[in-house]
Amino acid sequence: MTDAPPIAALELGGTKCVAMLASGPDAIHEEVRVPTTRPEETLSALEAVLDGWRGFAAIGIGSFGPVSIDRQSGDYGNITSTPKPGWADTNVARRFAARYDVPVGFHTDVVGAALGEARWGAGQGLDALAYVTVGTGIGAGMIAHGQPVDGLTHAELGHIRVPRLSGDDWTGVCPFHGACVEGLASGPAIAARTGIKGEDLDADHPAWDSVVDALAHLMATLVLTGVPRRIVLGGGVLVGNPHLLPQLRAATRLSLNGYVVRPELENMETFLVPAALGAGAGPLGAVVLGAQALAERTDRAFTRV
Amino acid sequence: MTDAPPIAALELGGTKCVAMLASGPDAIHEEVRVPTTRPEETLSALEAVLDGWRGFAAIGIGSFGPVSIDRQSGDYGNITSTPKPGWADTNVARRFAARYDVPVGFHTDVVGAALGEARWGAGQGLDALAYVTVGTGIGAGMIAHGQPVDGLTHAELGHIRVPRLSGDDWTGVCPFHGACVEGLASGPAIAARTGIKGEDLDADHPAWDSVVDALAHLMATLVLTGVPRRIVLGGGVLVGNPHLLPQLRAATRLSLNGYVVRPELENMETFLVPAALGAGAGPLGAVVLGAQALAERTDRAFTRV
Numbered sequence: 001m002t003d004a005p006p007i008a009a010l011e012l013g014g015t016k017c018v019a020m021l022a023s024g025p026d027a028i029h030e031e032v033r034v035p036t037t038r039p040e041e042t043l044s045a046l047e048a049v050l051d052g053w054r055g056f057a058a059i060g061i062g063s064f065g066p067v068s069i070d071r072q073s074g075d076y077g078n079i080t081s082t083p084k085p086g087w088a089d090t091n092v093a094r095r096f097a098a099r100y101d102v103p104v105g106f107h108t109d110v111v112g113a114a115l116g117e118a119r120w121g122a123g124q125g126l127d128a129l130a131y132v133t134v135g136t137g138i139g140a141g142m143i144a145h146g147q148p149v150d151g152l153t154h155a156e157l158g159h160i161r162v163p164r165l166s167g168d169d170w171t172g173v174c175p176f177h178g179a180c181v182e183g184l185a186s187g188p189a190i191a192a193r194t195g196i197k198g199e200d201l202d203a204d205h206p207a208w209d210s211v212v213d214a215l216a217h218l219m220a221t222l223v224l225t226g227v228p229r230r231i232v233l234g235g236g237v238l239v240g241n242p243h244l245l246p247q248l249r250a251a252t253r254l255s256l257n258g259y260v261v262r263p264e265l266e267n268m269e270t271f272l273v274p275a276a277l278g279a280g281a282g283p284l285g286a287v288v289l290g291a292q293a294l295a296e297r298t299d300r301a302f303t304r305v
Numbered sequence: 306m307t308d309a310p311p312i313a314a315l316e317l318g319g320t321k322c323v324a325m326l327a328s329g330p331d332a333i334h335e336e337v338r339v340p341t342t343r344p345e346e347t348l349s350a351l352e353a354v355l356d357g358w359r360g361f362a363a364i365g366i367g368s369f370g371p372v373s374i375d376r377q378s379g380d381y382g383n384i385t386s387t388p389k390p391g392w393a394d395t396n397v398a399r400r401f402a403a404r405y406d407v408p409v410g411f412h413t414d415v416v417g418a419a420l421g422e423a424r425w426g427a428g429q430g431l432d433a434l435a436y437v438t439v440g441t442g443i444g445a446g447m448i449a450h451g452q453p454v455d456g457l458t459h460a461e462l463g464h465i466r467v468p469r470l471s472g473d474d475w476t477g478v479c480p481f482h483g484a485c486v487e488g489l490a491s492g493p494a495i496a497a498r499t500g501i502k503g504e505d506l507d508a509d510h511p512a513w514d515s516v517v518d519a520l521a522h523l524m525a526t527l528v529l530t531g532v533p534r535r536i537v538l539g540g541g542v543l544v545g546n547p548h549l550l551p552q553l554r555a556a557t558r559l560s561l562n563g564y565v566v567r568p569e570l571e572n573m574e575t576f577l578v579p580a581a582l583g584a585g586a587g588p589l590g591a592v593v594l595g596a597q598a599l600a601e602r603t604d605r606a607f608t609r610v
Contacts, residue, residue, distance in 0.1 A: 066566070073568075081566045128456025142530075144456040151433025151449040151532035152567055159564055160526050161468050176564045221465050221526060225447075227456035259464055259481045261371070261386045262457055263378075 005057035005294070008050050008100075009286035011109060012063040012092070014084065014136075017042060019049045020283040021056060023291075025120050031283070039090045047099060058297075059096050060105040060290025062112025062282055067092070069107055069150055077106050103297040105289030110139035110155075111148045112285030113234065113275075118143050119288050121276035122232045130228035131275070132158075133235035134215065138182040142227045147292070149227060158182040162217035168210050184214040187237050199240040211237075212244060216251030219272065223256060229264050234275035248272060310362035310599070313355050313405075314591035316414060317368040317397070319389065319441075322347060324354045325588040326361060328596075330425050336588070344395045352404060363602075364401050365410040365595025367417025367587055372397070374412055374459055382411050408602040410594030415460075416453045417590030418539065418580075419446035424593050426581035427537045435533035436580070437463075438540035439520065443487040447532045452597070454532060463487040467522035473515050489519040492542050504545040516542075517549060521556030524577065528561060534569050539580035553577060 004023040011018040013036060021030040030053060034045045050059075066082065068075040077093025093106035107115075114123075114131035123129040128144045138158030142149040149155065159180045173192045174183030183189055190198040194207045201207065222228055238244055249268035256265075265271055277284055309328040316323040318341060326335035335358060339350045355364070371387065373380040382398025398411035412420075419428075419436035428434040428448075435447045443463030447454040454460065464485045478497045479488030488494055495503040499512045506512065527533055543549055554573035561570075570576055582589060 070567070142456075144454060145452075147450075149449060149454055149530070149532065151447075152534045152569055153531045153565060155531040156529045156565060157526075160465075160529055161522055161560060163466050163468055176562045217466055221462075224461045224465055225454070225530065226458045226460040227454065229457045255466060257481045260458060260461060262375075264457055 004291060006055060007287045007290035007294075008053060008056040008059045008102075009283045009290060010046060010059065010061045010096075011112065011282035011286050012036070012042075012061065012079075013109065013282070014064050017046060018283045019046055020287065021053050022284070022287050024287065025277075025280065025284060038086050043090075043092070043095060047096075050096075050100065056100075056102065056290075058103045058105065058290035058294035059100060060112070060286035060288065060293065061093060061096065062107060062109040062286040062289060063092060065108045065110075065154065066156070067106070067108055067154065069154055070152060077104075103290070103293035105286075105291075105293030107148055107150075107289055108139070108141065108154045109282055109285075111141035111143075111150070112289055113277075113281035114141035114143050114232070114285065115148070115288035115292075116277055116281040116283075116285030117232045117234075117275055118146075120284060121281060122273050123230050126229045128227050128229045130222045130231045131281075132218065132222070132231060132233050134185060134187075134233070134237040135235035136187050138186050138218070138235075140218065140222060142222070142225065144227045149225075157218060157221065158186075160218065160221055162214050165210055165213050170210070181214045181218045185211040185237070190237065198237045201241075203241070203243040208241075208244065208247070212247045212251050215244075215248055216255045219248065219252040220255035223252075223260055223265065230270070231272050232275050233272060234278075234281065239274070245272065245274065309596060311360060312592045312595035312599075313358060313361040313364045313407075314588045314595055315351060315364065315366045315401075316417065316587035316591050317341065317347075317366065317384075318414065318587070319369050322351060323588045324351055325592065326358050327589070327592050329592065330582075330585065330589055343391050348395075348397070348400060352401075355401075355405065361405075361407065361595075363408045363410065363595035363599035364405060365417070365591035365593065365598065366398060366401065367412060367414040367591040367594060368397060370413045370415075370459065371461070372411070372413055372459065374455055375457060382409075408595070408598035410591075410596075410598030412453055412455075412594055413444070413446065413459045414587055414590075415444035416446035416448075416455070417594055418582075418586035419448050419537070419590065420453070420593035420597075421582055421586040421588075421590030422537045422539075422580055423448050423451075425589060426586060427578050428535050431534045433532050433534045435527045435536045436586075437523065437527070437536060437538050439490060439492075439538070439542040440540035441492050443491050443523070443540075445523065445527060447527070447530065449532045454530075462523060462526065463491075465523065465526055467519050470515055470518045475515070486519045486523045490516040490542070495542065503542045506546075508546070508548040513546075513549065513552070517552045517556050520549075520553055521560045524553065524557040525560035528557075528565055528570065535575070536577050537580050538577060539583075539586065544579070550577065550579065
């Protein structure tokens with residue numbers, strides 16, 4: 001990929017955006033951070049950055065969501081129903097496509113990170129994986145046959161409802177579902193339940209049992225989609241609490257109880273693994289999104305000949 | 306598709322197999338049934354049928370599972386860890402590919418039915434849908450961008466564990482998970498719980514509440530994958546009990562609680578719909594599997610030129 005043309009990669013986050021001119025982790029030419037404020041201010045600042053760059057062949061954008069990735073829909077390329085003030089129904093992908101005459105790839109930040117981990121990180125060489133981030137929210141992105149798994153929209157599997165540990169009837173914090181996985185196991189859920197931030201909570205605090213149990217059912221559900229050859233785990237709650245991973249592996253095995261029989265699932269230590277790219281997964285994933293948009297346009301041009 | 310070349314389509318079921326020479330529902334040239342007995346006897350009988358047919362351009366096979374659809378694996382094309390006596394580790398797809406010099410498409414019967422419903426049935430014209438069958442087992446297949454959603458293996462989402470209705474602690478019948486969706490809502494689950502077969506159970510029997518609740522969480526999980534523009538429902542339990550569908554729509558809406566906002570989800574009457582092809586979905590889906598294998602080989606040949 002280092003011989004590949006550079007991509008203008010954008011990661012749009014809740015508090016900051018990263019713009020990166022790169023064709024891979026060994027070929028990062030520029031990297032600029034812009035605070036996420038109002039949409040017009042933020043997107044104009046990113047355009048000013050890109051205006052100063054030359055020679056990018058495509059743009060890739062991984063954005064906080066929800067976003068519309070439905071090319072059959074008039075709102076394609078928008079950030080849609082976000083509660084983030086001012087950002088609902090913000091045109092992102094079509095705006096950049098109109099300004100720069102290059103293909104634009106657009107997806108969620110989570111799917112971007114999944115693509116980045118699949119190309120250069122903990123899923124290197126795999127055509128199918130899941131990436132799960134457990135932090136302020138819980139997001140899951142899946143890649144199959146090298147492409148994002150999507151259709152009507154992107155995955156929101158952090159919001160599945162799961163069975164509860166016996167005797168646990170805490171109501172959870174998700175405003176939509178109460179005790180869905182995000183409502184039980186995200187950073188804000190842990191803080192609401194214990195009064196202590198996840199990164200400061202003792203490893204033997206009993207609240208971790210409920211967190212691990214909820215996350216394990218999410219892992220099992222991802223396995224039961226049939227897609228991932230590996231699940232890559234990131235986000236502050238998991239990165240900050242390395243004691244969770246062995247527990248999560250054991251609990252996932254218990255939830256599946258031997259049901260799916262494939263060699264990849266025999267060893268949970270190689271099936272459930274920590275992310276490798278850290279904060280780089282987002283912008284590097286956006287590089288992949290841009291490269292895929294470029295390849296898609298090239299394919300179409302070839303077919304037309 | 307009626308101008309398309311005929312496909313030799315095989316649906317391998319637990320009690321019978323269907324062989325169909327067809328290019329679509331309006332172009333069915335032959336249809337033969339063969340009982341499912343021992344593998345060698347059954348597959349030889351199907352080969353004898355295909356030996357008598359001429360001019361098929363590809364073979365499509367939708368099989369009871371689990372099957373290996375992993376082209377990176379040595380067991381690709383096998384029925385794998387089935388409890389069906391004699392059928393574990395049976396080579397199916399490679400056997401037919403070796404005997405006939407045509408492309409062979411191979412997947413589960415459920416994904417086959419999903420493809421059939423997407424092409425000619427209740428999902429006609431949709432590039433993304435889910436098909437769920439509720440009968441002896443509970444199977445879910447998803448199609449995205451016109452292709453099966455898979456990776457390591459095929460979906461087994463009938464086995465997800467779900468929250469229970471308050472006060473319901475019946476243990477369920479799944480030998481792996483007890484009260485997963487299949488353990489709570491399949492035909493054998495209903496019979497075990499009530500002593501009455503699903504098709505004979507009164508519409509106002511209280512056991513239906515638990516069945517609908519479990520199925521609604523499966524529907525919500527499918528929505529949260531982001532894939533389906535519609536969910537198509539088949540199988541004996543749902544077909545035989547039309548009173549379930551309105552309840553299932555209401556319970557699915559309750560489980561999601563407005564979380565995913567897309568126009569397709571606004572009207573549950575057009576989002577959760579009955580299958581249209583009935584028993585034809587299986588063999589017609591196998592026609593699509595064969596046609597896709599043919600198109601894939603043609604693409605590869607074109608790329609090589």
